[in-house]
Amino acid sequence: MSDTIAVIPKEPEVTEHHDHPEGLQHHFATFEQQMDASKIGMWLFLATEILLFGGLFVGFGLMQSKHLEAFVLAHHHLDKNLGFLNTVVLLVSSFTMVMAVHCAKTEQRRKTLVYLLCTLACAAIFLCVKYFEYSHKFHEGLLPGHFYSHKGDTVPDQFVFFSFYFMMTGLHGFHILGGMVAITWVFLKAKAGQFNREYYTPIDMVGLYWHLVDLIWIYLFPLLYLIS
Amino acid sequence: MSAHTDIHATAHAHAHDDHDAKAPRTYILVLLALLCLTFITVSASYIQWGSGMINVIVALTIATIKASLVALFFMHLLHDRAMNGIILIASFVFLGIFLISCYTDAVTRDDIQPANLKVKPAAVAPSKVPAATPPGEHH
Numbered sequence: 001m002s003d004t005i006a007v008i009p010k011e012p013e014v015t016e017h018h019d020h021p022e023g024l025q026h027h028f029a030t031f032e033q034q035m036d037a038s039k040i041g042m043w044l045f046l047a048t049e050i051l052l053f054g055g056l057f058v059g060f061g062l063m064q065s066k067h068l069e070a071f072v073l074a075h076h077h078l079d080k081n082l083g084f085l086n087t088v089v090l091l092v093s094s095f096t097m098v099m100a101v102h103c104a105k106t107e108q109r110r111k112t113l114v115y116l117l118c119t120l121a122c123a124a125i126f127l128c129v130k131y132f133e134y135s136h137k138f139h140e141g142l143l144p145g146h147f148y149s150h151k152g153d154t155v156p157d158q159f160v161f162f163s164f165y166f167m168m169t170g171l172h173g174f175h176i177l178g179g180m181v182a183i184t185w186v187f188l189k190a191k192a193g194q195f196n197r198e199y200y201t202p203i204d205m206v207g208l209y210w211h212l213v214d215l216i217w218i219y220l221f222p223l224l225y226l227i228s
Numbered sequence: 229m230s231a232h233t234d235i236h237a238t239a240h241a242h243a244h245d246d247h248d249a250k251a252p253r254t255y256i257l258v259l260l261a262l263l264c265l266t267f268i269t270v271s272a273s274y275i276q277w278g279s280g281m282i283n284v285i286v287a288l289t290i291a292t293i294k295a296s297l298v299a300l301f302f303m304h305l306l307h308d309r310a311m312n313g314i315i316l317i318a319s320f321v322f323l324g325i326f327l328i329s330c331y332t333d334a335v336t337r338d339d340i341q342p343a344n345l346k347v348k349p350a351a352v353a354p355s356k357v358p359a360a361t362p363p364g365e366h367h
Contacts, residue, residue: 061331072280102251218291
């Protein structure tokens with residue numbers, strides 16, 4: 001009888017932290033798996049960001065079709081050249097960001113830091129230009145909702161355009177600020193030499209976020225500044 | 229079996245190194261393409277196409293090309309797992325559903341006016357009010 005009892009092999013002693021390379025978290029088998037998990041999470045977050053801005057885009061489209069004349073006149077208050085400058089600045093910052101990710105991946109620490117600083121500088125230029133645009137509009141009374149006090153309008157309801165303008169560019173501006181904080185964070189990580197060929201997840205994720213902010217501006221610029 | 233995996237892994241690693249070496253060149257070309265497209269879209273906005281609708285279509289088409297370049301190359305979707313691309317496309321599909329349902333609602337309704345509008349449109353343009361009998365006089 002006793003020989004029917006299965007002998008349960010003694011399990012090897014499980015320690016709290018078995019050996020795994022630095023940067024690879026305990027619950028992932030490989031760096032690749034860890035990276036894929038992070039990426040899916042990041043893309044889901046980016047999808048929510050697209051829908052957040054999407055609501056404003058849909059509202060803008062609806063109101064434009066209802067107040068077409070007012071929107072056409074209102075958009076002439078925006079400076080196409082400043083919008084163009086900001087678009088170029090953001091596109092260049094996207095390029096320097098992707099180069100920073102590439103350099104982190106290929107273990108060129110110094111270049112990673114330089115490219116990250118360039119990206120931060122571009123973001124700062126973008127916000128400076130935005131500041132000048134905003135102060136010009138504040139001065140002219142081109143403000144959202146009942147704050148609108150621009151004189152001499154021939155067509156009413158132009159405040160609707162500026163409500164959307166400030167809401168969309170303002171929300172985008174806060175995303176730029178958030179991106180700058182995130183880039184500073186990965187800059188410090190890169191400076192501490194935490195990235196290598198296997199592990200560069202944080203800088204890659206911040207890169208994805210930064211490109212999305214750029215991607216949203218790619219749609220904001222023609223809709224607000226160019227379409228008449 | 230193990231020999232096969234080794235060969236596969238080596239080939240995979242080589243492909244990665246190859247891709248890494250070429251990447252900066254690709255990124256520069258993509259940046260140049262993006263800058264050219266930005267220049268084109270600004271220039272095109274000065275042209276009067278006859279209908280404002282064409283301006284919108286041109287601007288949004290160029291924006292979509294630019295966005296695709298950013299997503300495919302800068303966001304690595306071209307060489308990434310398909311799942312990430314599917315998430316991005318899905319978000320645009322749902323945005324499309326949102327847009328279409330809102331538009332069909334808006335075009336099949338009466339005018340939308342902001343609730344805080346100071347001068348009611350009827351007072352501005354009485355001729356626009358349909359010649360229907362007011363509810364009070366209806367009999």
